[in-house]
Amino acid sequence: YDLWLRYRPLAGAERAAVLRHARTLVAPAAPSPTVQAALDELRRGVQGMTGRAPTAAGRAAAGAIVLGTPASLPAALRPSALAALGREGYVIRRMAPGVTVIAANTDTGLLYGAFAWLRAVGTGVAPDRIDERAVPKLQLRVLNHWDNLDRTVERGYAGESIWDWWALPDVRERRYVDYARANASLGINGAVLNNVNAKPEILTAPWIAKTAALADVLRPYGIRVYLSARFSTPLELQETDTADPLAPEVAAWWRRKADEIYRAIPDFGGFLVKANSEGQPGPQDYRRSHADGANMLAAAVAPHGGVVMWRAFVYAAENPVDRARQAYDEFQPLDGKFAPNVLVQVKNGPIDFQPREPFHPLFGAMPKTPLMLEFQITKEYLGYATHLAYLGPLFEETLRSETGRKAAQAAAGLTVAQVIEGAQVPGPLTGMAGVANIGSARTWSGSHFDQANWYAFGRLAWDPQASSRAIAREWAAQTFTRVPRALDDIVALMMDSREAVVNYMTPLGLHHIMGTGHHHGPAPWVADLARPEWNPVYYHKADRGGIGFDRTSTGSNALAQYAPGVAQRYADPRTTPETLLLWFHRLPWDHPMPSGRTLWAELAARYDLGVTQARGLRTRWAALAPFVDVRRHAEVAARLDVQAAEAQWWRDACLAYFQSVSGLPLPPGVRPPA
Numbered sequence: 100y101d102l103w104l105r106y107r108p109l110a111g112a113e114r115a116a117v118l119r120h121a122r123t124l125v126a127p128a129a130p131s132p133t134v135q136a137a138l139d140e141l142r143r144g145v146q147g148m149t150g151r152a153p154t155a156a157g158r159a160a161a162g163a164i165v166l167g168t169p170a171s172l173p174a175a176l177r178p179s180a181l182a183a184l185g186r187e188g189y190v191i192r193r194m195a196p197g198v199t200v201i202a203a204n205t206d207t208g209l210l211y212g213a214f215a216w217l218r219a220v221g222t223g224v225a226p227d228r229i230d231e232r233a234v235p236k237l238q239l240r241v242l243n244h245w246d247n248l249d250r251t252v253e254r255g256y257a258g259e260s261i262w263d264w265w266a267l268p269d270v271r272e273r274r275y276v277d278y279a280r281a282n283a284s285l286g287i288n289g290a291v292l293n294n295v296n297a298k299p300e301i302l303t304a305p306w307i308a309k310t311a312a313l314a315d316v317l318r319p320y321g322i323r324v325y326l327s328a329r330f331s332t333p334l335e336l337q338e339t340d341t342a343d344p345l346a347p348e349v350a351a352w353w354r355r356k357a358d359e360i361y362r363a364i365p366d367f368g369g370f371l372v373k374a375n376s377e378g379q380p381g382p383q384d385y386r387r388s389h390a391d392g393a394n395m396l397a398a399a400v401a402p403h404g405g406v407v408m409w410r411a412f413v414y415a416a417e418n419p420v421d422r423a424r425q426a427y428d429e430f431q432p433l434d435g436k437f438a439p440n441v442l443v444q445v446k447n448g449p450i451d452f453q454p455r456e457p458f459h460p461l462f463g464a465m466p467k468t469p470l471m472l473e474f475q476i477t478k479e480y481l482g483y484a485t486h487l488a489y490l491g492p493l494f495e496e497t498l499r500s501e502t503g504r505k506a507a508q509a510a511a512g513l514t515v516a517q518v519i520e521g522a523q524v525p526g527p528l529t530g531m532a533g534v535a536n537i538g539s540a541r542t543w544s545g546s547h548f549d550q551a552n553w554y555a556f557g558r559l560a561w562d563p564q565a566s567s568r569a570i571a572r573e574w575a576a577q578t579f580t581r582v583p584r585a586l587d588d589i590v591a592l593m594m595d596s597r598e599a600v601v602n603y604m605t606p607l608g609l610h611h612i613m614g615t616g617h618h619h620g621p622a623p624w625v626a627d628l629a630r631p632e633w634n635p636v637y638y639h640k641a642d643r644g645g646i647g648f649d650r651t652s653t654g655s656n657a658l659a660q661y662a663p664g665v666a667q668r669y670a671d672p673r674t675t676p677e678t679l680l681l682w683f684h685r686l687p688w689d690h691p692m693p694s695g696r697t698l699w700a701e702l703a704a705r706y707d708l709g710v711t712q713a714r715g716l717r718t719r720w721a722a723l724a725p726f727v728d729v730r731r732h733a734e735v736a737a738r739l740d741v742q743a744a745e746a747q748w749w750r751d752a753c754l755a756y757f758q759s760v761s762g763l764p765l766p767p768g769v770r771p772p773a
């Protein structure tokens with residue numbers, strides 16, 4: 100339950116050093132709730148780590164931690180260049196012997212600084228060495244909860260929703276505060292409370308009151324609330340006769356609705372919208388464009404400083420050739436047509452949160468539109484909360500992808516991280532969204548290691564160019580142990596875990612061959628569902644002649660959506676990274692691979708390797724028993740047993756199926772399916 104905020108007792112010299120540097124806390128008189136939260140956290144942390152909480156003091160003497168803004172800090176204790184920290188940055192610096200100053204321009208910055216100090220101590224930095232200056236690179240760092248109003252969670256594997264809608268607004272669970280603390284510790288500053296498959300009711304008065312109560316709890320922690328809006332809400336509530344975004348009565352309804360929400364929640368963040376996707380209503384129902392729809396909502400929230408996050412995840416049966424093309428085809432032509440307070444929210448890859456996808460071709464291709472990147476933290480396609488898969492490397496892989504697109508007048512191409520940091524669109528709107536893996540489970544995320552995915556998302560939203568390995572280390576040090584050898588092993592195990600999943604589920608660029616609907620377990624054989632793109636066979640296209648999706652000019656030509664340099668590289672199987680080979684190419688089974696094996700032999704070897712790796716996670720974790728408490732060790736071990744068994748299931752099922760269509764014998768050395 101404590102997540103990475105465990106603050107377990109230190110011993111010996113370490114404890115003494117923390118005691119020496121955190122004897123007193125000095126803060127502005129009459130602290131705001133936000134500064135109060137920072138002070139409480141520092142007290143809680145130091146108390147936990149040393150057994151003694153710092154006391155409040157009016158003046159800075161040796162042993163003090165001083166929290167202050169330019170207005171409250173005396174000149175001698177004011178670090179330089181505070182203005183450059185902006186609204187949310189902080190600096191931690193020793194400004195006098197034994198005096199640690201945490202400075203920021205706002206109280207939220209101070210809260211982030213307090214958490215950063217605790218994180219540094221918690222990862223083993225000596226208190227007199229803590230010297231940090233940090234400014235978030237993205238403005239909106241937002242969790243997307245796919246939580247329904249009946250407390251079920253779409254694609255949630257961690258129990259029911261943490262929002263107890265029934266008891267709200269009167270009953271405010273302590274858990275909401277702990278949720279806010281965890282997010283603030285990472286710099287997450289927004290939460291969309293309800294599912295993108297939204298219900299109209301969420302925008303009625305009783306639900307606005309419930310939302311306002313949550314906003315009140317989260318506000319001191321720097322977190323704004325947002326809501327997913329169903330495009331047809333006014334029509335379905337029978338308050339208008341249409342939901343056409345260009346109908347004046349519709350625009351007026353949304354303006355009144357926004358006014359009503361902002362009366363209850365003055366700092367409401369805005370709306371997230373899934374429109375004309377998977378059966379959701381949208382502007383296209385009225386032959387209007389996504390921009391027409393987004394801009395109408397944007398006009399309603401603009402007077403209040405709100406934003407609209409309009410999702411680009413669209414696909415429809417009318418596009419049977421290649422679902423991967425649709426978002427780009429619909430959105431790229433709209434570049435420059437969106438209102439200034441609209442962000443287009445784009446999933447990391449062009450299909451749907453697969454274990455591996457290439458980066459989405461929209462990144463870099465809409466230079467006049469703020470693009471918000473959407474990752475899925477909950478592991479819909481990576482074994483739910485049972486399988487261990489640290490997603491840091493997946494996130495990092497997308498963020499570091501070279502788009503081949505440039506900023507105006509620039510020489511060098513941009514990575515996805517640079518695109519979402521706003522390299523092409525000057526202006527303040529930047530952001531990253533993560534589909535939350537949070538529920539009422541005691542572990543919050545359904546398993547201990549899934550907490551690391553929440554953590555990694557938050558840290559990468561703060562700095563999209565951070566290293567996923569360094570983040571894993573930070574998390575594991577605070578969560579499990581700081582014994583160097585054990586920490587090394589845990590980090591290595593985490594770093595290997597996602598690639599293991601890719602190998603036993605979808606190696607070499609295969610994708611979406613999971614069981615239809617639930618998306619757990621293999622089902623490459625499914626071919627009889629109504630819409631073509633619901634069937635796994637649509638994605639792998641395996642038959643006697645070969646396997647893979649031809650997205651080059653001889654196939655769907657989705658490749659042409661990438662910048663010419665990237666497209667050119669991926670057009671040739673010889674220059675396509677092996678990891679994405681069957682994403683872009685359909686190849687004969689005997690296609691020669693760099694290893695010297697045939698494609699078929701390579702595929703079989705990868706599935707085998709995945710099983711070996713999954714078993715390896717289990718034995719490697721077993722060896723860590725001396726370093727982890729018995730209960731958590733056993734809880735992880737039980738899941739790793741399932742993972743090893745299910746890796747085998749994946750391998751056996753996929754090899755047996757591909758054999759059945761290819762008619763080929765198993766390559767030498769590969770054991771027959773059990």
Ligand code: GCW
Pocket residue numbers: 245253254295296373377412451452479
């Ligand atoms: O990954 C798919 C999921 C749907 C989800 C959709 C989306 C919320 O299977 O459950 O709906 O993506 O992102 O909108």
